[in-house]
Amino acid sequence: MIFAVMLLLGVFLGLWTDLLRFVTRRCRKLITALLDLLFWAVVICLVFIVLINLNYLELRLYAFVSMGIGSLLYFRLLSSNILKFYDWAFATAVKVIEWFGRISRPLVLPLRSAAILLDGVNLLFLSIAAAVIMKIKDFVGPRQDIPPAA
Template sequence: MNEQLHTFMVTVAIGAGLGILYDFYRVGKRAHRLRNLLTAAGDLLYWLVATAAVFFTLLYCNWGELRLYVFLGLASGAFLYFRFLSLYLVRGLIFIGRICRRILQYVTAIIYYFAIRPVFWIFNFVGYPFRLVHRGARRWRRSRRPPPSKS
């Protein structure tokens, strides 16, 4: 009986953990706007990870025995998570994603203005005499062309 209670509590935890993993996947899918094929691949990957997690946990806890209380534990863990914690985790993940996006925008702007733009300025400065020579050569070549014949 003690082993069954332990396995039930572990399956409740695994059910809640799979709910957390699903919320991470759901927020990531929404943030990256995955299309049909990538959504199907992501769903398949989620279910493969979920199946492996349940399988190895059950193998470790009770030698892989499937009983009714295992399914009840998984379902009740997922239900409790989605009922009481999912909303807060999703909001937190969206908030953290927005902060990360802003930080990435600032870092990208800093790299652009302090690393990439000066390189363009240097190339423009170094290349200016060559552009002047090229422009003058083009003008000289145009002026040296024979006039079109009137035939």
């Protein structure tokens, strides 16, 4: 059981490593270094959580060997296909976002004009309501500051 779970954890960490490689391939060195630190902090926490839930944090060599075997199997068998999938998925996401941008661009001017018009109407009604409230307050007279004695 422990061997299989740690093997799957190794495959999962391989997926994350490829995602990190894909994201940081065009980044500057500082951003890459910060993302590497964040990645390894998350990996350490994840391995700690899995080990504490799986075998009460008994650090056995076979657990780490199985995690290494899982990572090795991932990088030998799946890594190239997963990197192609990441490339396709991110390119598709960028195209979809650009498409929504092109669709929404003609709507920006009418929606902005409608918002300005509604803001003006709202300001007019609030000004009228404030004037009416002030007139009612003047008509009623001043409030009594001291309550009547009982």
